[in-house]
Amino acid sequence: MKRLLIAATILCTVILIIPTMLVLFVSETEETTTSTVRSVAVDQPEEKWSYNPEDDMTVAVFRSQQNEIEELPLEQYVMGVVASEMHPNFEMEALKAQAMTARTYMVKNILQPRDVQVPDGAMVTDTVTHQVYQSEVELKEKWGADFDLYMARIQEAVLSTQGQVLTYEGEPIDAMFFSTSNGYTENSEDYWHSEFPYLRSVESPWDQSSPRFTAEKMVSVAEFQNRLGVALPEDGSVGTIVERTDGGRVAKVVIGGKELSGRQVREKLELDSSDFQWQRQGDQIAIQTRGWGHGVGMSQYGADGMAKEGKSYEDILVHYYRG
Template identity: 40%
Template sequence: MRKFLLGLFGLFLILATFPTLIQEIHNLLKPPQIQSPGTTVNMYNHFTQKIEQLSLDDYLVGVVAAEMPASFPMEALKAQAVAARTYIMQRMSPGGVKNTRYPGADVSSDPKEGQAWISRAEMEKRWGKVKSLEYYYKIKWAVESTQGQVLTYKAQIIFPAFHASCGGGTENAEEVWVTSAPYLKGVPCPYCADPNPVRQATYTLAELDQKLKTNLSAVPVSTANNKLLVITKETKTGRPKEIKLGNKTYSTTILREILNLRSTRITWSINGDKITFTTKGHGHGVGLCQYGAKGLAEQGKSYEDILKHYYTGVEITMMK
């Protein structure tokens, strides 16, 4: 009995000191310190509806945790960390896009308004106590080992667009947002490792008429298959850019938002009074493909290789 109690006490001590042990190991493995720019981020937390003051690194850890699966390879996480740092510094630098919605804040944690962000408490909810410690220090390493690094094009910090999965190739910025950027050009992406890239969404003609203010229900059945939906423009990479639905034409970017489709890589099939939209990929398709980054990392590519594949002509620059 005494041995059992001693063993139980020893197990308790191990569990009690486990978080400290992980932190100590992390500190031992910490790379040589690069001079930190000492930036503070004033973030509007859309969960608490309050402005929080965070160190740049703490902000970036929360962003990478929210934006990319922590199970991804380290080089993919490093690429995401550099992209995330570039995004916030581009907003906070002179001439950058300033927040106007939340006075006093540099950025919001709402993914609809910028980069997503989650707290340590939210990480624990998502991943559990032990796994969240592993993932937190993994992400922290990705942030610290790329500390101070941002993406530039001709000495100017870039807008580092990224998305979940491209479905086989990324898109030119001007095909999605009208405005072009020389570093946001479509590139082939045979590495996209999204395990479930294809999704479907089905709507009745009446539902589409209501959502899109179209007249699809009025098209005669005999001509419906030929007249209901027609691609009127394609992007240079072959995605539909504009689709005519009955009497109205929509950009696929707008159509994706209204119909809650996962991407603009769209095909469809018609069955009676229903249309099934099939999409491949997830997101707008511009810039870094996160599942592509995963695939490249699994092939042994570095985060520098990954970033330079998806952002044409960029340099990785140290902040001054």
């Protein structure tokens, strides 16, 4: 049985990058059949959240709007990601969990570069292709008078978890996250082709508080057929959902004899989620969705809901990343 732990262990592949770090990792043991979390301090500084950017590693981010590469310390990059990917008013433990996923994503990308095209000299872009990142200048413009308050919360979340990453069998994980579930997360192979033992479908009932938990989109019949490359049946029906995933999203649908995956439909029609149902209303198709995002990994609204119930960031991560 695999369990999630936080232990005072340094990855040999990462030690040259981050000299002292707490590593959240999944290991195999026969001692227990329950998930347990243990936190051990490593070289804790006397000052709370002591941080010197000059001692941090440098990362290179391609700024898509500016068409240039920005180099900055890792933890400052993580701050810019957390500030861009999660609302700073979310609970502190949720923000910490987001900091962990953001840092893990970057460290994994450094150790195991992905096959995504990035300009020479850059490690990642600042878009959803990798992680959305905004600089302090951009955040000041975005937040206005709330900047100091919001940035203080982001700094606390990042610096109180600095150096920590999520690993599985000694390697940084694919720390996927998304906005809002439909009540369950997805198994990784049900949305992508790759199966990861720590990206399993789990319950996430807290997401019902999200403003994007449900949505409806109207698409004309002509646009529907054009985007999906199908011809709707003459009987006025739309199509048949023939299979759903463990997470309740559409796995397969047949429209006019053509089989499509739920992901294909979601992406081609630009739907919030692959958990959908539809009805034909004259020359329009009404499509109702539940959730927002691909559904794999940590739900941000789920994390916030758990934090509201008093759960720690470790509890949140243990729930969404299973071994």
